[in-house]
Amino acid sequence: MSNLKNKIFDQIKNKKVEPTARWQFLIKDYVIWAFFGLSVIVGSIAFAVIILMVRTNYDFGETNLAIIPYFWLAVLVVFVFVAYLNLSQTKVGYKVNPYLWVVISIVASIVLGLIVYTMGWSSHIERGVYRNIPIYQKAIDHKMKGWMNPEAGILIGHVEKIEIESFQLFSPDRHIWQVHYNDLSSDFEGKRVQVIGELKNKDEFEAKDVFMMFGPPKKCDNQRCERNPKPLRIN
Amino acid sequence: MRTILEAMHKINLTTEKDIDLVKLALTDQENFVYLIEKYEKPLFRYVRRISSFPSEDIEDLLQEVFIKVYKNLNGFDKSLKFSSWIYRIAHNEVISQYRKVKVRPQTFEGELNDEILDNIKSDFSLEDILEKKLTKDLVKELLAQMDSKYREVLVLRYLEEMDYSEISDILKKPKGTVATLLNRAKKQMLEIYKKYEQSKE
Numbered sequence: 484m485s486n487l488k489n490k491i492f493d494q495i496k497n498k499k500v501e502p503t504a505r506w507q508f509l510i511k512d513y514v515i516w517a518f519f520g521l522s523v524i525v526g527s528i529a530f531a532v533i534i535l536m537v538r539t540n541y542d543f544g545e546t547n548l549a550i551i552p553y554f555w556l557a558v559l560v561v562f563v564f565v566a567y568l569n570l571s572q573t574k575v576g577y578k579v580n581p582y583l584w585v586v587i588s589i590v591a592s593i594v595l596g597l598i599v600y601t602m603g604w605s606s607h608i609e610r611g612v613y614r615n616i617p618i619y620q621k622a623i624d625h626k627m628k629g630w631m632n633p634e635a636g637i638l639i640g641h642v643e644k645i646e647i648e649s650f651q652l653f654s655p656d657r658h659i660w661q662v663h664y665n666d667l668s669s670d671f672e673g674k675r676v677q678v679i680g681e682l683k684n685k686d687e688f689e690a691k692d693v694f695m696m697f698g699p700p701k702k703c704d705n706q707r708c709e710r711n712p713k714p715l716r717i718n
Numbered sequence: 719m720r721t722i723l724e725a726m727h728k729i730n731l732t733t734e735k736d737i738d739l740v741k742l743a744l745t746d747q748e749n750f751v752y753l754i755e756k757y758e759k760p761l762f763r764y765v766r767r768i769s770s771f772p773s774e775d776i777e778d779l780l781q782e783v784f785i786k787v788y789k790n791l792n793g794f795d796k797s798l799k800f801s802s803w804i805y806r807i808a809h810n811e812v813i814s815q816y817r818k819v820k821v822r823p824q825t826f827e828g829e830l831n832d833e834i835l836d837n838i839k840s841d842f843s844l845e846d847i848l849e850k851k852l853t854k855d856l857v858k859e860l861l862a863q864m865d866s867k868y869r870e871v872l873v874l875r876y877l878e879e880m881d882y883s884e885i886s887d888i889l890k891k892p893k894g895t896v897a898t899l900l901n902r903a904k905k906q907m908l909e910i911y912k913k914y915e916q917s918k919e
Contacts, residue, residue: 486777487754487758487777487780487781487784488751488754488755488758490777490781491750491754491781491784491785491788492750492751494781494785495747495750495785495788498785500785500788500789501789502744502788502789502790502791502792503789503790503792503793504792505792505793507792508790508792508793574795574797577886577890577891577892578886578892578893579892580892580894580895
């Protein structure tokens with residue numbers, strides 16, 4: 484034991500050991516908290532898009548499992564877990580029961596997600612992801628293809644070009660449709676829509692109603708708030 | 719080393735606060751000797767109690783512990799007791815040593831005094847048999863047969879006389895988990911004791 488001090492000092496001197504600078508510890512702490520914040524933000528975006536997709540989609544009563552936004556659910560679960568991992572790595576991480584950290588991560592994602600949804604950002608985010616992530620785009624197109632049924636009066640696709648009495652629609656099966664509809668708002672350009680109406684011929688469709696898919700909630704007008712209408716399902 | 723010895727005369731280790739010793743070590747490397755001086759014996763005893771490593775191995779392990787302590791002095795979380803922090807580093811070093819040698823202790827090394835024995839007896843008071851028959855040798859025997867995670871929590875509570883908060887900081891587990899571990903450790907100790915009694919009959 485008497486030698487221990489000397490051995491330690493020999494090692495410190497031989498290996499030129501120096502105390503790590505304080506800023507390095509501070510940066511490590513900040514990075515962990517920053518990753519926690521980032522994980523909650525991504526989780527909340529996923530939650531906001533889930534609300535958007537569920538609210539503007541077919542009714543759950545239809546028990547169609549295809550309408551569940553699996554991609555966003557997976558993102559939410561993964562990032563809630565990452566947020567929990569980051570929390571547990573903080574200096575105070577071990578002081579709290581891990582289950583409580585999971586609950587805190589979920590609640591943080593939900594609360595922030597509700598704010599994101601209410602602000603109407605979820606549709607922009609979803610559209611951005613759709614445009615920039617090919618795998619997601621493919622999955623959504625595949626899903627939309629499944630919902631499309633022109634013979635039954637349902638057409639789905641992107642609004643390409645708006646004219647006075649009609650607009651062009653690019654459907655997920657890569658077909659261009661001429662849809663007859665008066666005065667479609669320019670807000671719909673480039674957006675995914677569901678068109679309810681009647682098939683005229685293999686390229687033409689007579690629309691009765693056009694709904695924006697995964698669109699933002701409608702704004703309040705004269706103290707009355709309208710929900711974004713759910714597209715109808717015609718069997 | 720001359721400076722160290724000179725300085726040691728000036729500093730009273732029992733009255734000086736750990737945080738001040740940390741500050742001193744950060745101002746001059748030689749001052750790190752105060753922290754070594756203050757903690758080498760308690761840490762040696764603690765590591766011996768939880769690991770049963772031979773003395774030479776414990777010395778090697780403590781060297782690593784103190785080098786890590788020195789390297790991480792600036793990262794010492796002032797919301798903790800310094801003793802909890804340094805015990806945590808020692809605990810982690812023992813765990814990594816277990817991983818290296820892939821062997822967990824099967825014996826218990828370390829002295830038990832009457833006070834420690836009384837502490838254990840008073841806390842196990844519901845169990846009459848233990849209260850009456852518990853001896854130092856028997857406690858050592860029982861500790862040796864326990865799972866290392868339970869043995870360590872008992873060592874920290876009764877032999878190192880740490881409170882729940884300190885144990886929580888050392889093991890990096892919530893206080894509730896520490897309480898659960900202690901309860902399970904006591905149960906396991908009683909079970910081992912009962913088996914021991916049965917084998918004697």
